[in-house]
Amino acid sequence: MLVTKAVGIDDVATYVPRLYLDARDFAKERGIAPEKIAKGIGIEKMSIPDAHEDAATMAAMATLKLMQKNDLQPKDIGFIHVATETGLDEAKPISCYVQGMLEQIYGEGSFEHIGAPETKFACVGATYAMIDRLAFINSGWNKGRHAIVVATDIAKYDLHSSGESTQGAAAVALLLKENPRLMVYEPDSRGFGTRDDQDFFRPVGRTTAVVNGHHSIGCYLRDMRVAADAFRMSMLSSGLVTLSAGEGITDHVDRIAFHSPFPKMVEMAFASFLIHDWRGLPRWRRITRQTGPEPDRKSMADVEFYVSEPYREFRKRFTTTPEFKAEFEKKVKDSLEALKLIGNSYTASLWLCVDSSFEAKTNDLAGKRFAVGSYGSGSSAIVCSFIVQPDYRQVADGFSLMQDLSRRRKISVAEYEDLHEQRLDLHRGIEAPRNEFVLDRIGEKETDFGYRYYRFVK
Amino acid sequence: MLVTKAVGIDDVATYVPRLYLDARDFAKERGIAPEKIAKGIGIEKMSIPDAHEDAATMAAMATLKLMQKNDLQPKDIGFIHVATETGLDEAKPISCYVQGMLEQIYGEGSFEHIGAPETKFACVGATYAMIDRLAFINSGWNKGRHAIVVATDIAKYDLHSSGESTQGAAAVALLLKENPRLMVYEPDSRGFGTRDDQDFFRPVGRTTAVVNGHHSIGCYLRDMRVAADAFRMSMLSSGLVTLSAGEGITDHVDRIAFHSPFPKMVEMAFASFLIHDWRGLPRWRRITRQTGPEPDRKSMADVEFYVSEPYREFRKRFTTTPEFKAEFEKKVKDSLEALKLIGNSYTASLWLCVDSSFEAKTNDLAGKRFAVGSYGSGSSAIVCSFIVQPDYRQVADGFSLMQDLSRRRKISVAEYEDLHEQRLDLHRGIEAPRNEFVLDRIGEKETDFGYRYYRFVK
Numbered sequence: 016m017l018v019t020k021a022v023g024i025d026d027v028a029t030y031v032p033r034l035y036l037d038a039r040d041f042a043k044e045r046g047i048a049p050e051k052i053a054k055g056i057g058i059e060k061m062s063i064p065d066a067h068e069d070a071a072t073m074a075a076m077a078t079l080k081l082m083q084k085n086d087l088q089p090k091d092i093g094f095i096h097v098a099t100e101t102g103l104d105e106a107k108p109i110s111c112y113v114q115g116m117l118e119q120i121y122g123e124g125s126f127e128h129i130g131a132p133e134t135k136f137a138c139v140g141a142t143y144a145m146i147d148r149l150a151f152i153n154s155g156w157n158k159g160r161h162a163i164v165v166a167t168d169i170a171k172y173d174l175h176s177s178g179e180s181t182q183g184a185a186a187v188a189l190l191l192k193e194n195p196r197l198m199v200y201e202p203d204s205r206g207f208g209t210r211d212d213q214d215f216f217r218p219v220g221r222t223t224a225v226v227n228g229h230h231s232i233g234c235y236l237r238d239m240r241v242a243a244d245a246f247r248m249s250m251l252s253s254g255l256v257t258l259s260a261g262e263g264i265t266d267h268v269d270r271i272a273f274h275s276p277f278p279k280m281v282e283m284a285f286a287s288f289l290i291h292d293w294r295g296l297p298r299w300r301r302i303t304r305q306t307g308p309e310p311d312r313k314s315m316a317d318v319e320f321y322v323s324e325p326y327r328e329f330r331k332r333f334t335t336t337p338e339f340k341a342e343f344e345k346k347v348k349d350s351l352e353a354l355k356l357i358g359n360s361y362t363a364s365l366w367l368c369v370d371s372s373f374e375a376k377t378n379d380l381a382g383k384r385f386a387v388g389s390y391g392s393g394s395s396a397i398v399c400s401f402i403v404q405p406d407y408r409q410v411a412d413g414f415s416l417m418q419d420l421s422r423r424r425k426i427s428v429a430e431y432e433d434l435h436e437q438r439l440d441l442h443r444g445i446e447a448p449r450n451e452f453v454l455d456r457i458g459e460k461e462t463d464f465g466y467r468y469y470r471f472v473k
Numbered sequence: 474m475l476v477t478k479a480v481g482i483d484d485v486a487t488y489v490p491r492l493y494l495d496a497r498d499f500a501k502e503r504g505i506a507p508e509k510i511a512k513g514i515g516i517e518k519m520s521i522p523d524a525h526e527d528a529a530t531m532a533a534m535a536t537l538k539l540m541q542k543n544d545l546q547p548k549d550i551g552f553i554h555v556a557t558e559t560g561l562d563e564a565k566p567i568s569c570y571v572q573g574m575l576e577q578i579y580g581e582g583s584f585e586h587i588g589a590p591e592t593k594f595a596c597v598g599a600t601y602a603m604i605d606r607l608a609f610i611n612s613g614w615n616k617g618r619h620a621i622v623v624a625t626d627i628a629k630y631d632l633h634s635s636g637e638s639t640q641g642a643a644a645v646a647l648l649l650k651e652n653p654r655l656m657v658y659e660p661d662s663r664g665f666g667t668r669d670d671q672d673f674f675r676p677v678g679r680t681t682a683v684v685n686g687h688h689s690i691g692c693y694l695r696d697m698r699v700a701a702d703a704f705r706m707s708m709l710s711s712g713l714v715t716l717s718a719g720e721g722i723t724d725h726v727d728r729i730a731f732h733s734p735f736p737k738m739v740e741m742a743f744a745s746f747l748i749h750d751w752r753g754l755p756r757w758r759r760i761t762r763q764t765g766p767e768p769d770r771k772s773m774a775d776v777e778f779y780v781s782e783p784y785r786e787f788r789k790r791f792t793t794t795p796e797f798k799a800e801f802e803k804k805v806k807d808s809l810e811a812l813k814l815i816g817n818s819y820t821a822s823l824w825l826c827v828d829s830s831f832e833a834k835t836n837d838l839a840g841k842r843f844a845v846g847s848y849g850s851g852s853s854a855i856v857c858s859f860i861v862q863p864d865y866r867q868v869a870d871g872f873s874l875m876q877d878l879s880r881r882r883k884i885s886v887a888e889y890e891d892l893h894e895q896r897l898d899l900h901r902g903i904e905a906p907r908n909e910f911v912l913d914r915i916g917e918k919e920t921d922f923g924y925r926y927y928r929f930v931k
Contacts, residue, residue, distance in 0.1 A: 105675040106558040106595040106682065107851035115669025127699050130665050131853060132601040133593040137564040143590040146614075147605040154608045156660050158707070202614050207588050211573025213916075217563040218923030220678055224564065227920040241585050249616070393565035395589060458671075462685040465676030 022153045023401055024145075025161070025195035027370050028081035029416045030073050030186040031357060033446055035060045035423045036431045041180065044428040052180050057278030057351070061358035062184045062423075063431055064169055066444030067453035070101035071109045072469065073186035074167035075116040075452045081163060081188040082117070084413060089117075089125040093160030096148055097133045098140030098362045101168045103467060105219065108133030109167065116452045116469050137215065138274050139391025141166035141187070141362040146399070148191050149200050161192040168361030170276075173223045174435060181277045183358025187366035196410045197373075198385055198401035203253035205399040206245025208238035212318075215392035231392055232280065233318035236287045238396035239273075239388055240317065243288060246386075246398040263292035265342070268400065269383035272350040272368035274390040276359045281368075284388060285347050286330050286339060287321065298338065306332040349375035356420045365389050373411040381405045448472040480611045481859055482603075483619070483653035485828050486539035487874040488531050488644040489815060491904055493518040493881045494889045499638065502886040510638050515736030515809070519816035520642045520881075521889055522627055524902030525911035528559035529567045530927065531644035532625035533574040533910045539621060539646040540575070542871060547575070547583040551618030554606055555591045556598030556820045558849075559626045561925060563677065566591030567625065570925065574910045577929050595673065596732050597849030599624035599645070599820040604857070606649050607658050619650040626819030628734075631681045632893060639735045641816025645824035654868045655831075656843055656859035661711035663857040664703025666696035670776075673850035689850055690738065691776035694745045696854035697731075697846055698775065701746060704844075704856040721750035723800070726858065727841035730808040730826035732848040734817045739826075742846060743805050744788050744797060745779065756796065764790040807833035814878045823847050831869040839863050906930040 038058050042049040052058055064073065074097055081087070095117075097110040110131035118125055134144040141164060148162040167186035172178030214231035217224040247264040250256040256267045265288065273281045290309070293299050303309065310325035320326055333339055353371035360367060365387055373380070386400040426434075426445055433439050441454055451472060458466035496516050500507040510516055522531065532555055539545070553575075555568040568589035576583055592602040599622060606620040625644035630636030672689035675682040705722040708714040714725045723746065731739045748767070751757050761767065768783035778784055791797055808826035810833060815825060823845055831838070844858040884892075884903055891897050899912055909930060916924035 100564040102560075102563055102593065103677060104851075105560055105677060105679075106593070106849075107674045108594045111594070111667065111669050111851050111853065114667065118669065124668065127668055128665055128703060129667050130601065130855070131594065131667050132598065135560070135564070135591040135593060136566045136569070136589065140590065143588065147609060150612045150614055151605060151608040153612045153614075154660065156604075156608055156611075156663070202612065205614070207586055209569065209572065209587050209589050210582065210585055211569050211576065213921055213924045216565045216924060218925075219561060219563060221563075221923060225920065225922050225924070230920075245586060391564075393562075393569050395569065397588075462683065462688075463671055464683050465679060466671050466674060466683070467676075 020153050021194050021199045022149045022191065023195040023200040024189050024198045025192045026081060026085055026190040026197060026410050027366065027414060028077050028084065028188045029367060029370055029419070030077040030080065031062045031416070031419055032064045032068055032073070032184055033423050034063045034065055034426050036063050036428065037425055038180065040428055045175070047180070055279065056181065057355055058180065058358050060356045061182050062360070063426060063434055064184045065446055066434060066439040067441050067448050069103060069454050070099050070167045070169055071103055071112040071467065072452045072454055073184065074109055074165045075113045077167070077186040077188035078113055078117060078163055078165055079120065081190055085190060089121050091161055092126065092129060092163060093157045094130045094148055094162040095126070095165065096131070096144045096162060097165045097167060098144040099133065099167050100135060100137050100140065100217065100361050102133065102135065112467060112469065113165065116471065119471050136395055137391030137393050138361040138364060139389045139395050139397055141366060142387065142389035142397045145189060145191065146205070152191060152193060153202070161190055164189045164191060166362035166366055168363055170359035170361055171223050171435070172226065174432065177228060178224065178226050181359045183360045185357055185360035185363040185367055187363045187370065189366065196404055197407050198403050201255065201400045201402060203255045204246055204250050205397065206242040206249055207395065207397055208241025208245065209395040210234070210238060212394045214394060229322055230318065232283065233322040234392065234394045235280065235284065235390045236321040237317035238394050239284055239390060239398070240287065240291055242396040242398040243291065261297045263296050265289060265292045267384060268346065268386045270346050270372055270380065271386040271388060272365060272372055273388040274365045275351065275354045275368055276364070278351045278354050281347060281351060282334060282343065283330065285343060286334050288388070289339060289342060290330065290333060302333065302336055302338060305336050349377055353416050353420060367416065370414050370416050374414045374417050381407060478611050479652050479657045480607045480649065481653040481658040482647050482656045483650045484539060484543055484648040484655060484868050485824065485872060486535050486542065486646045487825060487828055487877070488535040488538065489520045489874070489877055490522040490526055490531070490642055491881050492521045492523055492884050493814070494521050494886065495883055496638065498886055503633070505638070513737065514639065515813055516638065516816050518814045519640050520818070521884060521892055522642045523904055524892060524897040525899050525906050527561065527912050528557050528625045528627055529561055529570040529925065530910045530912055531642065532567055532623045533571045535625070535644040535646035536571055536621055536623055537575060537578065539648055543648060547579050549619055550584065550587060550621060551615045552588045552606055552620040553584070553623065554589070554602045554620060555623045555625060556602040557591065557625050558593060558595050558598065558675065558819050560591065560593065570927065571623065574927050574929065594853055595849030595851050596819045596822060597847045597853050597855055599824060600845070600847035600855045603647060603649065604663070610649060610651060619648055622647045622649060624820035624824055626821055628817035628819055629681050629893070630684070632890065635686060636682065636684050639817045641818045643815055643818035643821040643825055645821045645828065647824065654862055655865050656861050659713065659858045659860060661713045662704055662708050663855065664700040664707055665853065665855055666699025666703065667853040668692070668696060670852045672852060687780055688776065690741065691780040692850065692852045693738065693742065693848045694779040695775035696852050697742055697848060697856070698745065698749055700854040700856040701749065719755045721754050723747060723750045725842060726804065726844045728804050728830055728838065729844040729846060730823060730830055731846040732823045733809065733812045733826055734822070736809045736812050739805060739809060740792060740801065741788065743801060744792050746846070747797060747800060748788065748791060760791065760794055760796060763794050807835055811874050811878060825874065828872050828874050832872045832875050839865060
């Protein structure tokens with residue numbers, strides 16, 4: 016018989032660039048009504064990387080922070096596993112560039128014993144990587160070493176495109192180990208929902224994504240519904256949860272964080288989640304007395320239904336009910352505080368939401384079930400859960416995302432456009448680097464053409 | 474206590490394009506002495522994909538073959554996990570394109586329950602993916618479902634570049650499950666060796682790799698030495714192997730397959746492996762009586778030493794000893810039969826070697842330890858091992874790589890160059906597609922620009 020160990024997330028370290036673009040400045044410059052961004056999609060500020068930053072420096076910064084605050088040494092680490100859709104090389108993983116940067120601090124060759132792959136699946140990649148690293152530790156194959164999973168991304172769309180207002184950048188490093196202090200992973204609650212779709216992608220050679228925003232919302236909700244069904248089934252069939260009369264599976268979830276391309280998407284996702292879970296329950300009568308009946312699905316496929324006008328209107332009415340509002344306030348709202356100030360950060364977004372939820376300190380989460388709904392275009396969703404540990408505050412009190420966000424420098428739209436179009440020299444960005452890894456130069460010789468050289472600047 | 478299950482490789486399916494370029498024709502056209510390719514690096518033919526093929530169609534072909542020959546249904550599969558360095562999109566994994574192709578056969582949505590990430594680490598990516606999928610199954614998190622790991626790659630270098638003679642293409646799909654028929658994985662034998670290096674890479678936006686061949690050989694040997702040391706240590710400390718007086722760890726390895734950018738590299742790798750293992754053993758005196766003493770390493774770092782003239786000369790003399798020859802003949806040689814006829818195929822190469830070893834039928838492998846030495850530039854090596862199962866022949870007799878290779882069509886250098894430079898229309902390649910997945914068209918609209926559409930052609 017296989018006995019499962021307690022494995023999970025021990026600590027989290029976040030990194031955001033020191034620059035931000037104010038969404039109001041941006042809206043004004045683009046001739047968009049400011050409330051369309053602030054209220055329509057829920058974004059107030061967007062994180063913008065400086066000229067010397069890229070997905071690898073951000074990943075290295077988050078990893079270094081995680082190492083330092085836990086006083087970890089290279090020998091303690093078995094894996095540095097990066098997930099990104101801002102890959103820098105088709106063959107070399109960012110993880111290995113990160114290793115090189117860390118070895119500038121910890122000594123050349125100090126990480127030679129590690130595994131360092133990169134995982135790709137749009138914004139859901141880090142959740143895939145996390146589950147695989149946890150399974151590896153759970154199997155006892157880690158020889159006592161911890162794993163670091165790093166989500167790092169720069170969300171970038173063409174200037175003047177519709178996606179431009181959902182840009183952002185961040186990295187999050189998760190420390191995974193046995194007997195974690197923050198949250199223990201529940202292996203019996205995992206559900207996937209995966210479809211070959213074309214809502215958002217970035218063919219090799221393009222620096223910005225091709226996106227069909229409207230369709231992508233439908234894909235997100237479809238995959239999340241499939242994953243949530245599998246999550247529910249898994250919890251029930253394993254005996255992890257037993258439903259009392261009138262209960263839905265969401266009654267057994269105390270907190271939930273979702274992938275957030277923009278905060279408003281999370282409201283839609285959570286509403287769809289609840290509608291699907293509550294539909295057959297006694298409370299549904301009370302809900303539909305307020306909202307009117309859920310529209311007839313007819314022969315529509317999932318995506319078609321979820322983006323249809325009648326369903327959207329129904330969902331909007333649902334979000335005005337006291338029942339929805341209470342659930343959202345209690346289980347979701349805190350997770351979005353940081354996101355409003357960052358914008359999209361693809362793989363990192365979900366884990367920023369998790370961090371944000373813990374930074375809010377609005378109530379005691381010890382012993383509570385914390386679920387995550389992770390989505391990646393293309394497309395795939397994962398829903399899974401954790402149990403928050405008794406002494407989690409000791410770790411969570413060290414989270415510094417909100418503090419970091421308060422110390423940034425605002426840039427002008429002109430400065431943002433210079434950075435976006437890579438008009439600034441690596442060494443002549445907006446802010447002089449200090450105490451950080453920088454992209455120092457890019458190779459130009461025949462044998463190093465395009466190779467990236469990094470350096471730590473004190 | 475954690476009890477480990479028997480997990481491993483149940484079956485293997487390979488796919489190679491139906492076209493090949495004869496290395497002699499190529500050498501003649503390029504003004505290279507033919508023996509420089511045939512004997513110097515060990516390549517006789519190179520697999521060349523047709524105009525309608527890419528890394529995704531090849532992966533789908535290998536996966537479909539694996540599904541069909543095992544009569545698997547979508548519900549049996551929990552993961553389709555692709556590893557490649559021929560990625561087609563920075564966000565969307567090839568795995569998901571493969572899912573879409575399979576659903577043309579098995580029904581739309583039939584794989585919606587799967588996980589489908591893509592792993593990147595040059596040529597070692599598939600080994601990373603395999604270990605992670607095995608850990609997932611070993612943890613019992615797979616809910617009884619099997620996993621398919623697919624290695625797929627097209628090795629492509631600039632026309633007239635030094636790498637041009639080591640091109641090739643192939644895909645290999647591995648069926649991973651509990652109680653596998655072919656080989657059981659040994660979790661106590663795994664070693665990694667990873668360094669941030671620049672021997673070979675392909676910055677985003679480039680269609681061909683940047684390679685420093687000489688340096689890459691040194692990196693391969695350095696990482697393999699580190700991984701082999703960890704492999705040895707792991708085997709000994711876990712009690713998996715106990716060394717008798719005068720024994721080396723390689724005495725407990727019955728077969729070994731290596732990543733093979735070109736077959737000659739495997740000879741170098743195995744020689745270095747043995748030199749490192751035998752150096753302190755009684756037999757070393759007998760060896761050095763034939764070869765002369767191993768050159769003094771002085772203060773040279775690993776890579777420097779491994780590419781130094783004196784070491785290379787010593788290693789060459791070592792490969793002429795009867796001791797080396799006997800080991801190579803017994804443990805390695807069979808694995809290279811297919812490779813000579815394919816060329817490099819990056820992630821797929823190692824697993825083609827494993828397949829090839831089983832197709833040779835030169836002796837009974839039941840109960841034997843089969844090790845693999847996997848290397849990816851950038852750089853990382855993994856050494857790990859399996860135990861061949863009693864009834865492995867039932868599976869291995871179904872391997873058809875050598876047969877497939879014998880049925881290919883030879884193309885001219887002119888045809889090869891047309892394919893290389895993508896001068897042929899997708900629908901006007903060299904051979905008309907039959908019974909296969911094809912790349913049918915690439916999106917040109919604003920919302921699907923660069924998206925790839927695939928179709929099954931009967």
